[in-house]
Amino acid sequence: MAEIQIKNVAKTFGAYQALHDINLTIADQEFMVLLGASGCGKSTLLRIIAGLETATSGEVWIGGRRIDHLSPKDRGIAMVFQNYAVFPHLTVFENIGFGLRMQKLPNDEVTRRVERTASLMHIDQLLKRYSGELSGGQRQRVAVARALAMEPDVILMDEPLSNLDALLRMEMRAELKGVLAESKTTAIYVTHDQVEAMSMADRISVMHQGRIVQAASPIEVYRNPSAEFVASFIGNPPMNFLRAKPAGAGKWTVAGQLFDGPTADKPELQFAIRPEDMQPAAEGLKATAKVVEPLGAHLLVTCEIDGSLFRAVLDSDMTVRPGEVLTLAPQSNRVRWFDPETTLAVA
Amino acid sequence: MNARILPYVLILPVTLFLCVFFLYPFVLVAKQAFSTGACFTMENFREVTTYWKFPISMRNTLLLAAAVVPIQLALSLLMATMVTRMQKGRDLVLYIWTIPLGISDLAAGLIWLAIFEQSGFLNTMMNGLGVVDKPVNFLSYQHPGVVFLAIALAEIWRATAIMLVILVAGIGLIPKEYYEAAEVFGASPWKRFLRITLPMLRPSLQTALVLRVILAFEIFAVVAALGGTLFPVLMGETYAYQFDLLNSGAAAAMALIILAISIGFTLIILRVLRVPKGASI
Numbered sequence: 001m002a003e004i005q006i007k008n009v010a011k012t013f014g015a016y017q018a019l020h021d022i023n024l025t026i027a028d029q030e031f032m033v034l035l036g037a038s039g040c041g042k043s044t045l046l047r048i049i050a051g052l053e054t055a056t057s058g059e060v061w062i063g064g065r066r067i068d069h070l071s072p073k074d075r076g077i078a079m080v081f082q083n084y085a086v087f088p089h090l091t092v093f094e095n096i097g098f099g100l101r102m103q104k105l106p107n108d109e110v111t112r113r114v115e116r117t118a119s120l121m122h123i124d125q126l127l128k129r130y131s132g133e134l135s136g137g138q139r140q141r142v143a144v145a146r147a148l149a150m151e152p153d154v155i156l157m158d159e160p161l162s163n164l165d166a167l168l169r170m171e172m173r174a175e176l177k178g179v180l181a182e183s184k185t186t187a188i189y190v191t192h193d194q195v196e197a198m199s200m201a202d203r204i205s206v207m208h209q210g211r212i213v214q215a216a217s218p219i220e221v222y223r224n225p226s227a228e229f230v231a232s233f234i235g236n237p238p239m240n241f242l243r244a245k246p247a248g249a250g251k252w253t254v255a256g257q258l259f260d261g262p263t264a265d266k267p268e269l270q271f272a273i274r275p276e277d278m279q280p281a282a283e284g285l286k287a288t289a290k291v292v293e294p295l296g297a298h299l300l301v302t303c304e305i306d307g308s309l310f311r312a313v314l315d316s317d318m319t320v321r322p323g324e325v326l327t328l329a330p331q332s333n334r335v336r337w338f339d340p341e342t343t344l345a346v347a
Numbered sequence: 348m349n350a351r352i353l354p355y356v357l358i359l360p361v362t363l364f365l366c367v368f369f370l371y372p373f374v375l376v377a378k379q380a381f382s383t384g385a386c387f388t389m390e391n392f393r394e395v396t397t398y399w400k401f402p403i404s405m406r407n408t409l410l411l412a413a414a415v416v417p418i419q420l421a422l423s424l425l426m427a428t429m430v431t432r433m434q435k436g437r438d439l440v441l442y443i444w445t446i447p448l449g450i451s452d453l454a455a456g457l458i459w460l461a462i463f464e465q466s467g468f469l470n471t472m473m474n475g476l477g478v479v480d481k482p483v484n485f486l487s488y489q490h491p492g493v494v495f496l497a498i499a500l501a502e503i504w505r506a507t508a509i510m511l512v513i514l515v516a517g518i519g520l521i522p523k524e525y526y527e528a529a530e531v532f533g534a535s536p537w538k539r540f541l542r543i544t545l546p547m548l549r550p551s552l553q554t555a556l557v558l559r560v561i562l563a564f565e566i567f568a569v570v571a572a573l574g575g576t577l578f579p580v581l582m583g584e585t586y587a588y589q590f591d592l593l594n595s596g597a598a599a600a601m602a603l604i605i606l607a608i609s610i611g612f613t614l615i616i617l618r619v620l621r622v623p624k625g626a627s628i
Contacts (some may be wrong), residue, residue, distance in 0.1 A: 072531045080530055085524040087528070102534050
């Protein structure tokens with residue numbers, strides 16, 4: 001059992017507050033992704049869990065044991081680094097076996113575990129090579145194998161795929177997800193890539209300016225963003241926002257159209273909808289097409305509604321010309337509302 | 348100009364300079380060493396190696412190098428590690444530690460002479476503390492151990508910094524992530540030094556050791572100042588052949604012997620500390 005609990009963790013670097021009062025519980029064997037733009041504090045949080053950084057305040061617990069005062073080696077963790085950190089002066093075999101040698105395991109046990117994880121990561125042919133003779137993808141595999149060989153309770157990954165090219169990244173994404181599920185370890189995975197987060201995570205923690213804005217399953221984060229930041233950060237293209245004015249109980253006017261909405265007593269709300277949730281209809285929002293991008297699978301139309309930019313993903317069979325006025329209707333169960341004052345979702 | 352020949356054209360001046368002022372004199376010295384008149388002979392080598400002082404000076408030189416270089420290596424590694432860990436004042440400490448580099452070896456020898464001689468600081472201090480009744484002549488034939496110690500101390504004080512500078516630069520080149528990875532995978536600070544710093548420092552260690560060992564075999568002025576004729580070394584003997592005995596053939600032979608030893612040790616160092624193909628940072 002390796003449930004991770006992060007309790008009130010804060011971190012300051014001089015006058016800069018990198019993390020504000022972080023609380024997060026990660027279940028045993030869960031794959032948790034920390035997602036956010038660079039500088040949001042996700043790597044700092046990971047390094048605090050690893051023990052490479054000390055929290056200014058707060059506690060970290062792994063498997064019911066408080067570990068924030070322990071040195072990294074006593075925390076039951078293993079880590080995969082962004083630049084792999086595969087030791088150049090050691091062979092692939094010795095790299096994978098590094099942690100096991102440090103634990104002074106007997107030779108045959110080291111060999112057994114190195115060979116097992118190497119074949120798991122498909123690098124059993126490379127055991128005698130040095131990292132200078134490996135490609136980026138192979139080094140990545142060595143770094144993952146080195147972590148798995150430790151048979152850790154928790155595996156921490158800091159943007160492990162960000163230095164690979166796009167095709168390799170997609171391949172490794174699926175492979176890594178499979179291998180980690182197999183190994184039954186709890187995983188924390190830091191990335192700025194939302195596709196990686198969506199495709200791999202059991203749960204995503206979206207971070208912004210040193211805070212966790214939302215921690216939920218990928219589909220929940222996508223469908224029901226808890227704040228405007230999450231809505232605009234997740235999804236490519238991101239969610240559309242339009243101003244809504246109150247028009248009686250539970251009714252809101254958006255670009256001259258009347259919509260059912262929350263019964264909140266606010267002078268203004270943000271009406272939000274994903275680009276793919278818009279359909280051409282007889283009645284709806286009047287949108288003037290500005291840019292039309294045929295992307296093959298679908299048609300991305302950037303248009304203007306009520307003076308704001310608005311993106312719609314339409315069927316690729318449609319023909320739309322710039323300047324054309326479209327009538328688009330949102331799928332009503334997909335409409336979300338945000339309070340512009342707090343930027344939080346309004347139910 | 349053609350990009351393929353341009354590099355060669357650019358290094359031509361320095362190549363010419365080296366040929367005229369280093370390679371040509373070297374050939375002359377070699378010629379001198381292998382001839383007494385017009386014909387080729389090993390006579391000069393036979394003469395210098397059979398001289399009674401040759402084994403002594405050879406032994407002294409090697410002993411000194413064997414005593415001084417390992418201590419300097421350990422010290423410079425320790426100092427470089429300490430400097431690298433410093434947050435503030437790192438440059439200041441480095442400057443202070445490297446001051447001896449700016450002093451000529453003879454001046455360094457004279458500084459230590461001022462400490463060890465009969466009317467020097469050490470005697471004054473020991474006298475003042477009542478350890479000795481009258482000044483002792485440390486640097487005499489009665490105290491060969493002290494003479495050796497004084498020379499070794501002066502050398503360590505004078506020439507550790509050259510290794511330090513090279514090692515500080517080398518340690519700076521090792522990416523921090525390797526240390527973090529080693530730490531996460533359970534390496535203690537000492538293990539990190541042994542398993543990460545030392546092996547990754549091999550190229551710098553090579554340079555530092557080769558430089559230092561060659562200089563150790565060329566030791567002259569510090570010995571001249573502190574030991575005089577009490578402690579003959581190879582370079583001192585070479586000087587004596589050239590300027591006291593006016594035997595330039597023998598001096599040339601001695602110079603070549605020192606060169607051969609230097610080359611031998613350089614090859615050993617390069618071999619022992621070589622980095623396998625594909626294993627560099």
